[in-house]
Amino acid sequence: xxxxxxxxxxxxxxxxxxxxxxxxxxxxxxxxxxxxxxxxxxxxxxxxxxxxxxxxxxxxxxxxxxxxxxxxxxxxxxxxxxxxxxxxxxxxxxxxxxxxxxxxxxxxxxxxxxxxxxxxxxxxxxxxxxxxxxxxxxxxxxxxxxxxxxxxxxxxxxxxxxx
Numbered sequence: 001x002x003x004x005x006x007x008x009x010x011x012x013x014x015x016x017x018x019x020x021x022x023x024x025x026x027x028x029x030x031x032x033x034x035x036x037x038x039x040x041x042x043x044x045x046x047x048x049x050x051x052x053x054x055x056x057x058x059x060x061x062x063x064x065x066x067x068x069x070x071x072x073x074x075x076x077x078x079x080x081x082x083x084x085x086x087x088x089x090x091x092x093x094x095x096x097x098x099x100x101x102x103x104x105x106x107x108x109x110x111x112x113x114x115x116x117x118x119x120x121x122x123x124x125x126x127x128x129x130x131x132x133x134x135x136x137x138x139x140x141x142x143x144x145x146x147x148x149x150x151x152x153x154x155x156x157x158x159x160x161x162x163x
Contacts, residue, residue: 001042007057008047015054022060069111071098077111078118085118092129093118097141099158105147117141131155 004018021027022043026036045061047053069077075094078085085093093114101108109117120140126133134155142148151158 001044004043004045006048006050007045008050008053012054015057019056019060068101068108071095074098074111074114078114081115082118082122085122086127088128089121089126090118093121096129096134096158100142100151103147103150103154103158105142105150106144107147109141109143113141113143 025040026034028034071094078090097109097114117140120137121133124133138148142151
């Protein structure tokens with residue numbers, strides 16, 4: 001198996017090289033010679049959609065979209081990855097993130113950002129989510145200034161129980 005992570009962050013030259021590599025499952029290195037895979041590997045490409053991939057590459061791929069998990073699954077992931085986060089805080093964080101993703105954001109937060117946000121809140125000593133702590137740590141969750149402003153404007157709607 002060959003994993004090429006975040007192919008959208010590679011430049012055009014690498015993408016062209018990759019097309020050649022995937023057509024023959026071989027590469028020629030001037031100092032070494034030709035190196036070929038004994039059998040074609042299963043190749044997995046991931047993309048964060050920071051740019052569109054060339055049509056020639058997409059044509060050679062099967063596409064599978066991996067969306068955000070539902071609240072129950074995200075809570076389970078958060079509990080495993082951050083067992084030090086109080087369960088009540090973890091539940092509030094997941095519920096709020098699920099609502100935030102429903103906004104028209106340029107870049108919705110992923111599970112990694114949920115984990116980061118819960119960790120930042122815990123570092124502040126939060127046992128439950130407060131409006132002040134949410135505002136102070138929002139940059140751990142939302143990575144774009146326009147998105148941060150949008151979330152801050154809607155924070156009362158997103159987490160109506162915040163003190």
